[in-house]
Amino acid sequence: MATMDTHDPWSLRESYLYDRTVIAEIQRAAREGIYDIRGFGAKRRVPHFDDLLFLGASISRYPLEGYRERCDTNVTLGTRFAKKPLELKIPVTIAGMSFGALSAPAKEALGRGASEVGTSTTTGDGGMTPEEREHSKILVYQVLPSRYGMNPDDLRKADAIEIVVGQGAKPGGGGMLLGHKISDRVAEMRNLPRGIDQRSASRHPDWTGPDDLEIKIGELREITDWEKPVFVKIGATRTYYDVQLAVKAGADAIVLDGMQGGTAATQDVFIEHVGIPTLPAVRIASDALQELGLHRQVQLIVSGGIRTGADVAKALALGADAVSIGTAALIAMGDNSPELEEEYAKIGSAAGFYDDWQAGRDPAGISTQDDELAARFDPLLGGRRIANYLRVLTLEAQTLARACGKSHVHNLEPEDLVALTVEAAAMARVPLAGTSWIPGVDNQS
Amino acid sequence: MSVAEAAETTAVEVVDLATTPLRELNQRLHDLAGGADGPRRWRILTPNGAHAVACGIDAELDVVIEGHVGYYCAGMNQLATVRVHGNAGPGLAENITSGTVVVDGNASQSAGATGRGGLLVVHGDAAARCGISMKGVDIVVRGSVGHLSGFMAQTGRLVVCGDAGEALGDSIYEARVYVRGEVSELGADCVEKDLRAEHRAELAELLLQAGIDDLEPSDFRRYGSARRLYNFHVDNAY
Amino acid sequence: MCGIVGLFAKSTEVEEGLGEHLAAMLAQMSDRGPDSAGVAVYRDPAPSGASKLTLFSSDPLQDWDALAAELRNAFGGAPEAGVRASHAVFVVDAEASDAEAWIRSAHPELRVMSAGQTIEIYKETGRPEEFIRQFSLGDFHGTHALGHTRMATESRVTTAGSHPFSTGLDVCLVHNGSLSNHNRLREELRRQGIEFQTENDTEVAAGYLAWRLRESASLEQALEGCLDDLDGFYTFLVGTADGFAVLRDPIACKPAVLAETEEWVAMASEWRAIAVLPGAADARAWEPAPGVVYAWERQKV
Numbered sequence: 001m002a003t004m005d006t007h008d009p010w011s012l013r014e015s016y017l018y019d020r021t022v023i024a025e026i027q028r029a030a031r032e033g034i035y036d037i038r039g040f041g042a043k044r045r046v047p048h049f050d051d052l053l054f055l056g057a058s059i060s061r062y063p064l065e066g067y068r069e070r071c072d073t074n075v076t077l078g079t080r081f082a083k084k085p086l087e088l089k090i091p092v093t094i095a096g097m098s099f100g101a102l103s104a105p106a107k108e109a110l111g112r113g114a115s116e117v118g119t120s121t122t123t124g125d126g127g128m129t130p131e132e133r134e135h136s137k138i139l140v141y142q143v144l145p146s147r148y149g150m151n152p153d154d155l156r157k158a159d160a161i162e163i164v165v166g167q168g169a170k171p172g173g174g175g176m177l178l179g180h181k182i183s184d185r186v187a188e189m190r191n192l193p194r195g196i197d198q199r200s201a202s203r204h205p206d207w208t209g210p211d212d213l214e215i216k217i218g219e220l221r222e223i224t225d226w227e228k229p230v231f232v233k234i235g236a237t238r239t240y241y242d243v244q245l246a247v248k249a250g251a252d253a254i255v256l257d258g259m260q261g262g263t264a265a266t267q268d269v270f271i272e273h274v275g276i277p278t279l280p281a282v283r284i285a286s287d288a289l290q291e292l293g294l295h296r297q298v299q300l301i302v303s304g305g306i307r308t309g310a311d312v313a314k315a316l317a318l319g320a321d322a323v324s325i326g327t328a329a330l331i332a333m334g335d336n337s338p339e340l341e342e343e344y345a346k347i348g349s350a351a352g353f354y355d356d357w358q359a360g361r362d363p364a365g366i367s368t369q370d371d372e373l374a375a376r377f378d379p380l381l382g383g384r385r386i387a388n389y390l391r392v393l394t395l396e397a398q399t400l401a402r403a404c405g406k407s408h409v410h411n412l413e414p415e416d417l418v419a420l421t422v423e424a425a426a427m428a429r430v431p432l433a434g435t436s437w438i439p440g441v442d443n444q445s
Numbered sequence: 446m447s448v449a450e451a452a453e454t455t456a457v458e459v460v461d462l463a464t465t466p467l468r469e470l471n472q473r474l475h476d477l478a479g480g481a482d483g484p485r486r487w488r489i490l491t492p493n494g495a496h497a498v499a500c501g502i503d504a505e506l507d508v509v510i511e512g513h514v515g516y517y518c519a520g521m522n523q524l525a526t527v528r529v530h531g532n533a534g535p536g537l538a539e540n541i542t543s544g545t546v547v548v549d550g551n552a553s554q555s556a557g558a559t560g561r562g563g564l565l566v567v568h569g570d571a572a573a574r575c576g577i578s579m580k581g582v583d584i585v586v587r588g589s590v591g592h593l594s595g596f597m598a599q600t601g602r603l604v605v606c607g608d609a610g611e612a613l614g615d616s617i618y619e620a621r622v623y624v625r626g627e628v629s630e631l632g633a634d635c636v637e638k639d640l641r642a643e644h645r646a647e648l649a650e651l652l653l654q655a656g657i658d659d660l661e662p663s664d665f666r667r668y669g670s671a672r673r674l675y676n677f678h679v680d681n682a683y
Numbered sequence: 684m685c686g687i688v689g690l691f692a693k694s695t696e697v698e699e700g701l702g703e704h705l706a707a708m709l710a711q712m713s714d715r716g717p718d719s720a721g722v723a724v725y726r727d728p729a730p731s732g733a734s735k736l737t738l739f740s741s742d743p744l745q746d747w748d749a750l751a752a753e754l755r756n757a758f759g760g761a762p763e764a765g766v767r768a769s770h771a772v773f774v775v776d777a778e779a780s781d782a783e784a785w786i787r788s789a790h791p792e793l794r795v796m797s798a799g800q801t802i803e804i805y806k807e808t809g810r811p812e813e814f815i816r817q818f819s820l821g822d823f824h825g826t827h828a829l830g831h832t833r834m835a836t837e838s839r840v841t842t843a844g845s846h847p848f849s850t851g852l853d854v855c856l857v858h859n860g861s862l863s864n865h866n867r868l869r870e871e872l873r874r875q876g877i878e879f880q881t882e883n884d885t886e887v888a889a890g891y892l893a894w895r896l897r898e899s900a901s902l903e904q905a906l907e908g909c910l911d912d913l914d915g916f917y918t919f920l921v922g923t924a925d926g927f928a929v930l931r932d933p934i935a936c937k938p939a940v941l942a943e944t945e946e947w948v949a950m951a952s953e954w955r956a957i958a959v960l961p962g963a964a965d966a967r968a969w970e971p972a973p974g975v976v977y978a979w980e981r982q983k984v
Contacts, residue, residue, distance in 0.1 A: 032680055150559060151521075153542075191600050195676075205558040205596075206517070206535060209860070212516075212535075215497075222500050223497075223500050244835075495955065534953065
């Protein structure tokens with residue numbers, strides 16, 4: 001123990017339980033008397049795809065050559081009931097993010113980029129903007145508890161319908177948009193007074209439960225003459241039962257968002273403490289579909305912490321048909337870029353740490369409604385960046401798939417993977433590397 | 446016009462759901478969108494509680510349904526006038542954008558849910574969550590409404606000639622609620638407001654549109670948002 | 684999640700055709716409950732001093748006649764097996780509790796689906812149409828009946844997990860909804876001596892009712908207790924020897940329709956299940972208010 005006069009910084013010891021972040025939050029709560037609301041997804045570490053490794057080619061398994069030997073990446077979503085399923089060129093889609101949460105040019109960029117590489121974007125908790133429909137060749141229209149902006153004309157203009165039961169960041173919570181982001185245009189689209197702190201309902205207004213969801217899906221199909229695929233989006237919680245229930249309710253595809261999934265605004269406690277990680281969620285969902293004999297017939301789209309082609313490939317290997325990106329797309333467009341370091345410092349943050357998407361002061365012009373800030377964001381450049389990033393995700397996934405001898409990324413399978421940790425092995429149900437041990441699974445030879 | 450033409454304009458297309466699949470009926474109604482040629486007047490028999498009857502219409506049609514319907518009758522209605530000679534299940538005229546939907550009997554919960562425009566008239570009672578999350582629709586209920594009616598109601602007018610159940614207008618935004626009978630309990634941020642001349646005029650207009658001519662606007666009370674929940678309250682205890 | 688139906692006969696015609704009407708109602712609820720189906724029929728009261736048991740066997744080659752002989756040896760009388768698919772009904776010359784206890788100890792492989800004077804419970808996995816056919820539901824006559832079609836939410840699809848759950852002599856429960864505090868409540872009820880066979884939330888509600896009734900609550904009091912002690916979303920339909928009762932939780936998101944004519948009283952999750960009944964077009968129809976017990980009872984002679 002140092003004496004009272006000693007100033008040796010090396011003897012200072014931070015508490016694990018009460019570290020600086022926790023101290024700052026407790027003191028903020030004491031000052032403000034309200035919970036911490038922020039954007040971004042879970043920041044704490046949970047088991048993820050990084051804890052899995054591909055086995056790759058060997059004497060017993062041969063790789064495919066790059067370039068010459070095809071590794072296909074196309075995926076069709078909505079084959080179960082829809083007259084016009086979605087045909088995507090790559091197994092990566094852009095997740096639902098609202099106009100309101102994002103600026104108009106940011107939404108436009110997502111549409112441009114996705115269309116360039118042949119994939120879809122998704123509307124969010126605010127409705128469909130004309131720009132979005134114009135710039136996105138394939139557009140999925142979300143039906144959320146709030147029903148902001150919901151109307152039959154837009155429903156008919158959409159290429160697919162996504163009924164949102166929940167999202168990974170806040171399963172059981174509704175949307176949130178704080179007053180500084182409720183601009184005139186947002187207010188008009190959402191039929192709200194300008195400048196209020198908007199909180200959406202957490203349940204749908206006209207159905208509760210899978211038995212009534214079935215009837216609701218029926219209504220949406222009737223209204224759109226059975227043309228469009230109907231997806232059901234869930235935050236990962238009781239995933240095994242949820243997948244079965246979504247299937248029984250009549251979904252064409254299931255969108256499953258792990259707890260790491262991002263949000264534009266919600267309570268920090270929700271983000272960090274509710275839902276299961278994407279890793280176990282994918283495996284559970286895939287197994288549930290296999291049990292029902294509907295794997296690949298009811299498609300599985302997985303999101304929540306997809307960052308690299310390795311994440312894409314691993315999610316597909318565990319049984320997903322496609323993945324969806326949200327946070328990564330915003331980062332690709334410039335969120336948290338070191339170029340903005342000075343700007344972040346002015347608003348009390350730093351590049352690489354910025355998560356105040358709820359505040360609407362984004363210097364990158366992405367998660368803001370401020371005209372001046374939004375004007376900084378160039379939608380054509382943003383579109384190029386998205387297209388580039390999506391290409392890299394695809395190329396990386398193909399590289400890994402080829403190394404495992406696959407001519408289509410969908411031929412990746414759990415047996416191509418091993419785990420680095422006991423948790424990941426148990427969650428993904430693949431063996432701990434170098435062993436034949438899968439924790440929790442009996443009868444191993 | 447000729448006799449034949451006159452007959453055509455008043456001809457009613459009759460569809461019996463006991464023998465015609467619902468999909469066929471709805472498709473035929475949808476095909477009349479955008480001014481396409483076809484019958485303007487429809488009569489639908491034997492609904493027997495079927496769901497999504499006459500949903501997604503986008504044309505100035507006159508549709509009469511003889512009997513009780515299930516969920517989501519006239520869901521997302523545009524321009525059409527749909528009349529139900531019976532009771533309706535949950536989600537009647539949900540998300541209606543324009544046009545008129547009239548029910549002779551009772552409506553189950555979430556009647557007019559998230560409706561954006563047009564008029565919904567229920568001659569009997571509407572159950573819980575009538576006008577939930579409404580975004581511009583006008584709803585007139587001759588009887589009573591159940592609990593959580595007008596919950597998160599954003600814009601539009603809800604008129605209740607009978608009583609209102611608990612938590613009326615909970616978390617209401619700018620919609621206006623008029624009740625003639627008893628209100629068992631007001632929801633969070635919902636308060637009684639003055640019934641001024643412009644409100645009596647508004648009420649009179651709505652009652653007229655609903656075909657109700659035996660009630661006095663002055664006998665109603667007006668309810669709306671206290672606007673205390675519009676923003677989070679942040680202290681600054683340094 | 685599920686569909687529930689209930690029918691209470693007020694005329695002899697409806698009593699005669701009870702099974703046929705119930706089958707028609709149940710078929711309408713297939714979409715919202717594709718996993719399994721079950722019914723509780725109240726009919727043919729056992730004579731005084733005797734009781735009726737409905738038993739289930741998972742063995743397709745179950746020798747019910749041999750069991751009848753064993754029951755004759757144990758209790759006397761001439762019990763015969765009334766067999767329908769995987770179930771058999773026995774009228775035993777003993778009080779229900781004694782008969783049940785004997786079955787549990789002598790034949791633990793059999794499941795007692797119901798016990799009492801008039802109740803018979805049949806339930807199976809599979810689609811409702813299949814159930815109706817297998818159990819010849821159309822044959823039944825009776826005074827009143829409850830039915831259920833199941834979409835399993837948080838527990839497996841098994842025969843035992845299907846509704847109705849019997850909660851005591853001649854008492855049963857069907858449920859549409861999802862409880863949220865049933866796990867701790869199950870432990871509490873176990874401590875009170877109530878036994879459970881599944882992870883099912885409805886079984887907990889049934890156990891709760893059984894416990895309250897055992898502790899001398901009236902059916903109405905027991906149901907009102909649900910409002911305090913059960914958390915979650917529910918529409919309950921409870922059957923008793925004399926009739927049935929309906930209760931919706933205070934939030935009342937799950938549907939419920941009631942209808943009445945001179946000939947019958949009916950309850951269902953959706954109107955289309957009631958639409959198939961004779962005279963339905965002219966029935967008085969209404970929706971039960973949340974948190975209110977609605978009950979119908981036959982006048983005791």
